[in-house]
Amino acid sequence: MLLAGGLLAVTGALLLVAFVVLPAGPRRVPLSRLDPTVAPPASPLAGASAAAGAAVERALARRGRVASGTAALERAGVAMALPDVVLLVGLATVVLGALGLLLGGVLLAVVLAALAPLGTKVLLGLKRGRRQAAFADQLDDSLQLMASSLRAGHSLLRAVDAVSTEAAAPTSEEFARIVNETRVGRDLGDALDEVAERTGSDDFRWVAQAIGIHREVGGNLAEVLDTVGHTIRERNAIRRQVKALSAEGKLSAIVLMALPFGIVAFLAGTNPAYLSAFTDSFAGWCMTAAVVVLLVVGGLWLKKTVAIRF
Numbered sequence: 129m130l131l132a133g134g135l136l137a138v139t140g141a142l143l144l145v146a147f148v149v150l151p152a153g154p155r156r157v158p159l160s161r162l163d164p165t166v167a168p169p170a171s172p173l174a175g176a177s178a179a180a181g182a183a184v185e186r187a188l189a190r191r192g193r194v195a196s197g198t199a200a201l202e203r204a205g206v207a208m209a210l211p212d213v214v215l216l217v218g219l220a221t222v223v224l225g226a227l228g229l230l231l232g233g234v235l236l237a238v239v240l241a242a243l244a245p246l247g248t249k250v251l252l253g254l255k256r257g258r259r260q261a262a263f264a265d266q267l268d269d270s271l272q273l274m275a276s277s278l279r280a281g282h283s284l285l286r287a288v289d290a291v292s293t294e295a296a297a298p299t300s301e302e303f304a305r306i307v308n309e310t311r312v313g314r315d316l317g318d319a320l321d322e323v324a325e326r327t328g329s330d331d332f333r334w335v336a337q338a339i340g341i342h343r344e345v346g347g348n349l350a351e352v353l354d355t356v357g358h359t360i361r362e363r364n365a366i367r368r369q370v371k372a373l374s375a376e377g378k379l380s381a382i383v384l385m386a387l388p389f390g391i392v393a394f395l396a397g398t399n400p401a402y403l404s405a406f407t408d409s410f411a412g413w414c415m416t417a418a419v420v421v422l423l424v425v426g427g428l429w430l431k432k433t434v435a436i437r438f
Contacts, residue, residue, distance in 0.1 A: 184211040203326055204255040220244040259298050263327045266299040271357035278350040331360045374434050381430035
C-alpha cells in the first residue's frame with residue numbers, strides 16, 4: 129500500500145508539472161515587446177521602489193551625505209547603490225521596531241530598531257577591513273605581474289590592464305577601474321592615488337608615487353616595481369609576525385574584559401542576594417559606577433596596547 133501510494137503521488141506530481149507548469153503550446157510574444165523603442169510597462173512595485181529611492185537620494189543630497197556614503201560603500205566593495213542601501217536599512221529598522229513593540233514594549237522596540245543601522249555599520253566596517261587586507265596581500269603578486277608585463281615590452285597601461293584581468297578580486301576590480309577611468313580621459317596618477325585612498329594602502333601609495341616619478345623623469349620602471357615589491361614583501365612578513373605575536377595579547381584582553389561580566393552573571397544565577405547590596409544602597413551604586421569607569425579605562429588601555437601600527 130505504501131509503494132502504491134508513493135507511485136500515485138509521483139504520478140500526480142508529474143501530471144501537475146505537465147499541465148500547470150509546462151506551457152500547453154507555443155507562446156505568442158506581443159509585437160510591442162519586439163519594438164526596442166517601446167519601454168516595457170513598469171509594475172506598481174517597481175514604480176514605488178523607484179520613487180522611494182529617488183526620495184531617499186534627494187534627502188541624502190540635501191544633507192550632503194551622498195559622496196561620503198558612496199565612498200563608504202566603495203571601500204567595502206558593495207555594488208548596491210546608496211539610496212537602495214539606506215532604504216533597506218530603513219525598512220529593516222521599521223520592521224524590527226514593530227516586532228520589538230509587539231513582543232516586549234517600547235524598550236525592546238528601541239533596542240531592536242537600533243540593531244539595523246548599527247549592524248549595517250559594523251558589517252560595512254568588517255567588509256572594508258577584509259577587502260583592504262586582501263588587497264594588501266595581493267599587491268606583491270600584482271607588482272610582479274606588472275613588472276613582467278613591462279619587461280615583455282608592454283606599456284604601463286597594458287600592464288595595468290593585465291593585472292585587471294589576471295589578478296583576483298579585489299585587486300582586479302580596482303585595476304579595472306583604473307583602466308576604465310583612463311580610457312575616458314582621467315589622468316593615470318589621479319586614478320592611482322584614488323585607489324590608494326580607497327583601499328587605505330600605504331604600500332600602493334608608494335607604488336603610485338614611484339609610477340608618478342617614472343612618468344616625469346623616466347627610467348626602468350620594472351626595476352623600480354621590483355624594489356618596491358621587495359619592500360612590500362618585507363613589510364608583509366613583519367606585519368604577519370606582529371599579528372601572530374599580538375594575538376596572545378588580544379586574547380588576554382578579551383578574557384579580562386569578559387571576566388567581570390561572567391562573574392556577575394554567575395553570581396546573579398547562584399546568589400542574587402549578594403548582588404542586591406550593590407543596587408539597594410547609594411554606596412553600592414557609587415561602587416558600580418566606579419567599576420564601569422575602570423572597565424572603560426582598562427578596555428581602552430588594552431585596546432591601545434594590542435593595536436600595533438607601523
